[in-house]
Amino acid sequence: MKFLRQIWESFRFAWQALRSNLTRTILSLLGVTVGIFAIVAVFTIVDSLEKSIKDSMSFIGDKVIYVQKWPWSFGGEYQWWKYFQWPEPTYSEYKYLYDNLESASAVAVMDSRGGITLKNGSNSIDAQVQGVSFEYNLISDITIAGGRYFMPLETSNARNVAVVGADIPAALFPGQDAVGKEFKLAGNKFVIVGVQEKKGESLVNFGGSADKNCLIPFASFSKLFQSGRKRANIVVKGFPDDEGMKSVEAEITGLMRTRRGIKPRDDSNFSLNKPEAAAQAISGLFAVLTLAGWVIGSFSILVGGFGIANIMFVSVKERTNLIGIQKSLGAKNYSILFQFLFEAVMLSLVGGLVGILLVFLLSFIPMGSLQIIMTPGNIILGLAVSCIIGVLSGIVPAMLAARMDPVIAIRAK
Known part of the structure; x- marks a missing residue:
């Protein structure tokens, strides 16, 4: 019960801090929002492309082998002059x-x-x-x-x-x-x-x-x-x-x-052709696209993480006197740490949710035969990355706040 009360109080403090500095909060969210949008959008489009192509190949069959003259080529040297004589x-x-x-x-x-x-x-x-x-x-x-x-x-x-x-x-x-x-x-x-x-x-x-x-x-x-x-x-x-x-x-x-x-x-x-070879070639191509999405998104998330960390340092500085009062009234170090850490995670999570929402809106844009579908896995991935960025960005400011001497903190202007 005590733990739940502390969570609620941390949430209330975080919400008040975010509302009181709305412009600063929005600017801090942009980096995380763009990063999560890039990652989730690339994953969603790649999954949709892969599903569409594999559905297109459903007529080929599953666990089948085609006995044919010409082999299916997926890279490497294609010796057409050799196969031509078969x-x-x-x-x-x-x-x-x-x-x-x-x-x-x-x-x-x-x-x-x-x-x-x-x-x-x-x-x-x-x-x-x-x-x-x-x-x-x-x-x-x-x-x-x-x-x-x-x-x-x-x-x-x-x-x-x-x-x-x-x-x-x-x-x-x-x-x-x-x-x-x-x-x-x-x-x-x-x-x-x-x-x-x-x-x-x-x-x-x-x-x-x-x-x-x-x-x-x-x-x-x-x-x-x-x-x-x-x-x-x-x-x-x-x-x-x-x-x-x-x-x-x-x-x-x-x-x-x-x-x-x-x-x-x-x-x-003669050639024995397997659809699995085509599926593996497609998977290899999509793996490259996925890696590109991670790279692009990581730069944006890195900038967003530094932005959140900077805001948290400023927030600790502004509330130093309040921290001293809380500690003098018996607040434990872990309670102060959890309060600021929760604020950083909440800030990052809101940015991630906005990025996921933008991807969801993207799925309504008509793209011909390609149907964009957001999977629960990609949503969970976006939220998980947001939480991790929030923890990494807020842990150092939160630890500094938790270790403050209450006497020195109360005297701070």
């Missing part, structure tokens, strides 16, 4: 992996073409057409809002059916339920069996907007857009307990080398 993966290789892989939970095949016009009478829309096998929904994020996904017979028998993104029905069949309706794709009639949930615009659209994506069976896609040798992108999903997907990667490598007749001493002529 053969494209084929549908027969997909079937071979599908029949023989034991370390995979799903194996799918896909290929795509962009800028394909879909028509219904006078209505049309340019979309990305993607040919997929039945297992594709086990690998990619496909949420059906209306209708259904493909049936196994539809994909194996090359039926002219489609699962479309949310923008396609709105363009081809405005104001109507598109499920069961026919449209034309490359001169052929296709029936919409499913409509995907609207995903909206992403900061980065890999392969185009998901809402303008038209999925059709791979066999149907092959008849329309592939001639001669059937190339394919093979996608393999590992089991959740396969750490780093090492087991499935080793099995894919062995099977592909066997299928292509590669000798033990020769290099592989």
